[in-house]
Amino acid sequence: MKQNYQVPAFLTKLWTLVDDSCTNELVCWSEEGCSFIVLDEQRFSKEVLPLYYKHCNMTSFIRQLNMYGFHKVVPLDSGLLKEDGRGDSVEFQHEHFRKDQPHLLTLIHRKVSVSRGVDDAGQISQILVEISQARGWQDSFDFKLMALCRDNESLWRELNSLQQKHQQQHRIICKIMQFIINTVGSKGMKGLKRKLPMIEISGETHSVPKYSRPSDSSVDSNLPSFSMPETPSPQDIPSAV
Amino acid sequence: MKQNYQVPAFLTKLWTLVDDSCTNELVCWSEEGCSFIVLDEQRFSKEVLPLYYKHCNMTSFIRQLNMYGFHKVVPLDSGLLKEDGRGDSVEFQHEHFRKDQPHLLTLIHRKVSVSRGVDDAGQISQILVEISQARGWQDSFDFKLMALCRDNESLWRELNSLQQKHQQQHRIICKIMQFIINTVGSKGMKGLKRKLPMIEISGETHSVPKYSRPSDSSVDSNLPSFSMPETPSPQDIPSAV
DNA sequence: GGGAATATTCCC
DNA sequence: GGGAATATTCCC
Numbered sequence: 001m002k003q004n005y006q007v008p009a010f011l012t013k014l015w016t017l018v019d020d021s022c023t024n025e026l027v028c029w030s031e032e033g034c035s036f037i038v039l040d041e042q043r044f045s046k047e048v049l050p051l052y053y054k055h056c057n058m059t060s061f062i063r064q065l066n067m068y069g070f071h072k073v074v075p076l077d078s079g080l081l082k083e084d085g086r087g088d089s090v091e092f093q094h095e096h097f098r099k100d101q102p103h104l105l106t107l108i109h110r111k112v113s114v115s116r117g118v119d120d121a122g123q124i125s126q127i128l129v130e131i132s133q134a135r136g137w138q139d140s141f142d143f144k145l146m147a148l149c150r151d152n153e154s155l156w157r158e159l160n161s162l163q164q165k166h167q168q169q170h171r172i173i174c175k176i177m178q179f180i181i182n183t184v185g186s187k188g189m190k191g192l193k194r195k196l197p198m199i200e201i202s203g204e205t206h207s208v209p210k211y212s213r214p215s216d217s218s219v220d221s222n223l224p225s226f227s228m229p230e231t232p233s234p235q236d237i238p239s240a241v
Numbered sequence: 242m243k244q245n246y247q248v249p250a251f252l253t254k255l256w257t258l259v260d261d262s263c264t265n266e267l268v269c270w271s272e273e274g275c276s277f278i279v280l281d282e283q284r285f286s287k288e289v290l291p292l293y294y295k296h297c298n299m300t301s302f303i304r305q306l307n308m309y310g311f312h313k314v315v316p317l318d319s320g321l322l323k324e325d326g327r328g329d330s331v332e333f334q335h336e337h338f339r340k341d342q343p344h345l346l347t348l349i350h351r352k353v354s355v356s357r358g359v360d361d362a363g364q365i366s367q368i369l370v371e372i373s374q375a376r377g378w379q380d381s382f383d384f385k386l387m388a389l390c391r392d393n394e395s396l397w398r399e400l401n402s403l404q405q406k407h408q409q410q411h412r413i414i415c416k417i418m419q420f421i422i423n424t425v426g427s428k429g430m431k432g433l434k435r436k437l438p439m440i441e442i443s444g445e446t447h448s449v450p451k452y453s454r455p456s457d458s459s460v461d462s463n464l465p466s467f468s469m470p471e472t473p474s475p476q477d478i479p480s481a482v
Numbered sequence: 483g484g485g486a487a488t489a490t491t492c493c494c
Numbered sequence: 495g496g497g498a499a500t501a502t503t504c505c506c
Contacts (some may be wrong), residue, residue, distance in 0.1 A: 008488065009503095053489080054295040054502080060490050066495055067489090110488070111496090134375055141382060148389055155396050162403055169410050176417055249500065250491095294501080295490080301502050307483055308501090351500070352484090 007105045010064050013052040015102050023048050030091060033099030035073050037091045067111050070094045248346045251305050254293040256343050264289050271332065274340030276314050278332045308352050311335045 018027055018036040026044045029036055038044045038058075045058040053061070073091035096104040259268055259277040267285040270277055279285045279299075286299040294302070314332035337345040 010489075055490060057490080059492095063491080063496085064489070072495095112487090131371060131375070138375065138378065138382075145382070145386055145389070148386075148393070152389060152393055152396065155393070155400070159396065159400055159403065162400075162407070166403060166407055166410065169407075169414070173410065173413060173417070180417075180421070251501075296502060298502080300504095304484085304503080305501070313483095353499090 007108075008068075008110060010053075010110075011068065011105045011108055012102075014065075015097070015105060017048060017052050019099070019102075029099040030073075035091050035093035036097070037089050039089045041088055041090065065092055068094065068108055069111065070097070248349075249309075249351060251294075251351075252309065252346045252349055253343075255306075256338070256346060258289055258293050260340070260343075270340040271314075275338075276332050276334035277338070278330050280330045282329055282331065306333055309335065309349055310352065311338070 017023065018029060026040050026048055027036060027038050041058050045056050045061070049058075049061055050056045055061075070092045071094070073093045075091070094108060096107040098104055258264065259270060264285075267281050267289055268277060268279050282299050286297050286302065290299075290302055291297045296302075311333045312335070314334045316332070335349060337348040339345055
């Protein structure tokens, strides 16, 4: 038995068996035609089901109903014993399962197992895309970081070189001072002698730079503390007017 | 019909139907008992299959055989017309499907759809592992980057400080020069005057630092070019002994 | 021979 | 009511 459209066999068979007036005492439409009622589960499962499906189990039938989104209709007087002889009946309903409107069956869709199936493939491929993107960012990041490291490396070298030049210059200034004090001062320049002592001359205490780069301790931020000898301010030198 | 062990219904039914001597003219064991032969596909599918399964299609039967890892036995004289009346026969074999040894059935396992199910879980968990690793790398990266940034910051500060000290030193040297030339030179120190000209005196041309921090041009490695005024070496200065 | 959708069973 | 394994169908 084949179905014409995209409607699964279960649905067309269901509509057919509910609509079949020959089995109305076992299964039928509700009064409004918006649901169907199985009047006698026992006889229905043994006599009707095997005519349409490959089994005669009410549970398997209900499993399929749930797979297609049908719901059991809970009567208002549930829990009470019925007196109309329909105590064994169950009613099922689906928005698009209607008497006289079999074309609505195309709107009923079987549930796909949510955790697997089509959904997974999409999710996984999306995750893979995102991971690959992240790896790209990481790489460009790596590149920038390495560039920054090289930059820093050069900066430290320049700073070190400058530092040494500064030390040297300081020593020279000290020697000049010494020279002026010793040579010029001894020739009788009293005024100059008074003004120079505040210039620090002990340049040799700085011959070993207090600052040297930490021996490549990766990228820690233990910065060496500079303590450059203070050079006298220009005001300490006699104006050369 | 229930199976006792963990053996799927398909396998126990298969072994039973092959072993059943009542249907030997339609299906039977091979001579060695290591495979089974369907002698008449047409009659087998219509008469035997529905006795055990919910269908009478040879293709569905073969689909299940494949799902359990059975393989068609290709006879050596395949392609030739048979004369023993077995032209319609097919033979299937599985390592653990043997006559007189139904206990081996427990070793036969149904294939799980490779692209889904168990496999997916593995892929997903591997992806999660990779993501977690990446996050770890990123974190250590972040840490290093921040350290480097602090390091760099300090470098700039030190460099700036050194620069200022250098400027100041330079101004002092200029003043000393001026002082020597104006004061000492006018008092007749000819010898000194001859040795000093190589020292640059135009200190004011350096009042605006040639070097200044590039305005946060991210992380490029365009290092600023230092051009400090060269200071004369100590040998150029008369010893102050 | 096997992928994938639907169907049936089993189990929580 | 629904997850998951197995079974059946459909299709390549």
